[in-house]
Amino acid sequence: MSQSLKVRPPGPKARRIIEALYKTSPPIYMPHPIVVKEFKESKLVDVDGNTYIDMDGSHGIRSITLTMSDFPAEVMHAVQRVDGFLLEVEHDLLNTLKLILDADYRFHLTSSGLEAFTLALTSMFEVSKSHSILLFHGRMEDAHVIGLTPLIVHKIPYPYCFRCPFKLEKPECNYACVDRFRELLDELGDSISLVVFKPANPLKCIVPPEAVWRRVVKASDEFGIPVLCDEVEFSPGRSGKIFWFQNLEVKLNLVCLGDGLASGLPIGLIMVEEDLAIWKPKLLKVSALSCIGALKTIERARDGSLLSKVHRLGRTLRKRIEELSLQYDLQGDVRGLGLMVGFEMVKDMKSKIPADNEAKFLSKYCLRRGLIVGFEKPSTIRLTPPLTIEEETIEEALGIIEDGVKELKQTLA
Known part of the structure; x- marks a missing residue:
């Protein structure tokens, strides 16, 4: 022992x-x-x-360890969630996000990653009038979409190179997973309202080649279909970039983040492309503690x-x-x-x-x-x-x- x-x-x-x-x-x-x-x-x-x-870091969610000293005394006197009001720390967090991202995004804070993911999907459905998505599926992706009815999910095997769903090997595979994705786009076309992918599988540490996601985004753009990057299970800085999607070096229409943004405190965030106007006015529901946790996490991740x-x-x-x-x-x-x-x-x-x-x-x-x-x-x-x-x-x-x-x-x- x-x-x-x-x-x-x-x-x-x-x-x-x-x-x-x-x-x-x-x-x-x-x-x-x-x-x-x-x-x-x-x-x-x-x-x-x-x-x-x-060496587990709460499944990789905890980028840093937050302590009581990270939270100002005035915030500790009012730790409950506030509905219908804008908190000063919310503004600070959103302004920080705006400053560190080159692309033009609008931001929407929620109380959890699942709430962010669900809101992003339902908002897209309201705009497109279609309830069909193309999903690079896995365990958590399936859990996210439970209860979102009437949702039609067209699943694509995840690019898991060690256990390739097409029984091929790199580099001879020539990205057969992307070819299958294009075939589905040709087949389903205008009925698809959104393409959803997770840039890596953080539980199994599966990291598909970045070229796969670049080709997926390019093909989706050719068909005029928005792309949602699901980073709900990720934490800032873990990949060596502040956000994982920054490794891909492509413009994404939507990105969803979860508790990892605040090193485990409950929070969710939707980043939506400036010219993709999908939001109806909604009440913000997020705690001051979570906003400060996110600010502290991002501050360290920017180092x-x-x-x-x-x-x-x-x-x-x-x-x-x-x-x-x-x-x-x-x-x-x-x-x-x-x-x-x-x-x-x-x-x-x-x-x-x-x-x-x-x-x-x-x-x-x-x-x-x-x-x-x-x-x-x-x-x-x-x-x-x-x-x-x-x-x-x-x-x-x-x-x-x-x-x-x-x-x-x-x-x-």
Whole structure:
């Protein structure tokens, strides 16, 4: 057991709290059976006094750790959400967004990312009179559109290169996924009101080639169909740019953001192209705390030295995980961008059968050693720490992961 752990997790206090929760609430999925008491930048302290290195960052949502000192006293006296009024901090946030983006956008704040996504869809439907969308689908995209009836969703397989839906390999594939997209545009034409895509899959750390999205946007523009970029699950700075879509270097009609904008505080944002007039007057519903959280997060994400560190540490993580996979003969796919790194473990590279048990073993071993990593099926270890993590903490985490890999290989032997 690590020196940072006083008791093996979950400790007695955590177990009592979790058991009490199950008596009053339906069972919930807890990938890490700990109860957090305190956040310390890239570390967590639980109710039993254990300290953990946080390499998951709340699924990558938490760019920075916000503390009480980040919030002015006058705001703390009125923390509730305000409806029907404009808050000064809302103006500050919207003005900051306007200043850092070259393109001309209008902004609409909401109380959550899901609310932003839903409002963007329904507003487009009111304008186009069509309820059909083309969706590069995945788990969260499906969840977003539940209940939006009468919605017609035409799904396109996500560009998941390691498990290509067309059974092809790069670069010979020549972007067959985009060819399929164009075929659907030719087939459906004017019936489509919106194209929706997520620039990456943050849970599985899947990062499609940027050329795919550039071609999707270009084809949509040729057909006169607006494009919505779904960044609801992303946090500023994680990709090495303030916003993920900036890596694509294309003009987008709509962008939706969620809690990651404020490092986990509830907020949503719609960015809509200036000449795409789709909004009817609506009441703003957002809290002052969330606006300040977003301002603090963006302020840190705009720091050039922090973004340089994100690129550098991201390269270090990918390189070291690749070296571990070669050294210990682990099969799989190391991928990511910036401080979003994933390792999908498989039985062998020919069949690509998910090595779920092996990935779970590694995840549980890390927790026993005081390291929190993400785990996502199929058999993917996710490393998405807060952006403020220090290099020595990364090295400590990599040391624990290597020890876990050694024990895994001994167990398999």
